[in-house]
Amino acid sequence: MAEPFDFLAALTDQERDALEAAATRRRYPAGSVLFHQGDDAGVVLVILHGRAKTSLLSADGREAVLGFPGPGELVGELSAVDGAPRAATVSALEELEALVLPGSAFRALLEAHPRLAFVLWRVAAARLLVADRQRLEFAAYDVTGRVALRLVELADEQGVADGSAELDLPLSHDELAAWTAASREAVSRALMTLRQLGWVETRRRRIVVLDLEALRRYAQ
Numbered sequence: 001m002a003e004p005f006d007f008l009a010a011l012t013d014q015e016r017d018a019l020e021a022a023a024t025r026r027r028y029p030a031g032s033v034l035f036h037q038g039d040d041a042g043v044v045l046v047i048l049h050g051r052a053k054t055s056l057l058s059a060d061g062r063e064a065v066l067g068f069p070g071p072g073e074l075v076g077e078l079s080a081v082d083g084a085p086r087a088a089t090v091s092a093l094e095e096l097e098a099l100v101l102p103g104s105a106f107r108a109l110l111e112a113h114p115r116l117a118f119v120l121w122r123v124a125a126a127r128l129l130v131a132d133r134q135r136l137e138f139a140a141y142d143v144t145g146r147v148a149l150r151l152v153e154l155a156d157e158q159g160v161a162d163g164s165a166e167l168d169l170p171l172s173h174d175e176l177a178a179w180t181a182a183s184r185e186a187v188s189r190a191l192m193t194l195r196q197l198g199w200v201e202t203r204r205r206r207i208v209v210l211d212l213e214a215l216r217r218y219a220q
Helices: 013-022 077-082 103-112 115-140 143-158 173-179 184-196 212-219
Strands: 024-028 033-035 044-049 052-057 063-067 089-092 096-101 200-203 206-209
Touching (some): 013 096, 013 103, 063 173, 077 103, 103 115, 143 173, 143 184, 143 206, 143 212, 184 200
Antiparallel strands (some): 024 096, 033 089, 044 096, 052 063, 052 089
């Protein structure tokens, strides 16, 4: 499974000091939009606390969720580098704190610290691995399998070790559907199946994994 790439952790002390000197810290309330798909290039964000949601709108207006970047991850850097419009919409899934840099400051940082280009390459490579894995999932799994995979992924990211835990990402059924390329109704049926098997409990925007190993076996 491809893991999220921690941009901050990949920096040297000198690079991190330069990043923090060029940036401002900003808080965003849950639900606020950081930028919209199609917006002009603007700021770059490095998430410090909380999770964002990255999504695309299709031609018919349906949302596709690409992921939920969290602490240490970089958001909005591609538009800042190439000047193209925003490729996706990014919003705060929960209260979020980030380092925020104008695009010009981010480009100046890259010029002053050439090793950062290699770090950006690693960011891009990690995202390509995630995209390749998702294409395989869509071809190989039904909706229940894809939901199980997502829950295992979230539990692993959270470091669940004892086989049960409340997942810390506040997902609605609509968001889980958009993340698994399924309808809300299909995701609701999948969660009902997993509840009946005794592997999960569901609450409002919360999912409790009761048997992680059973989910993992199902998702293999």
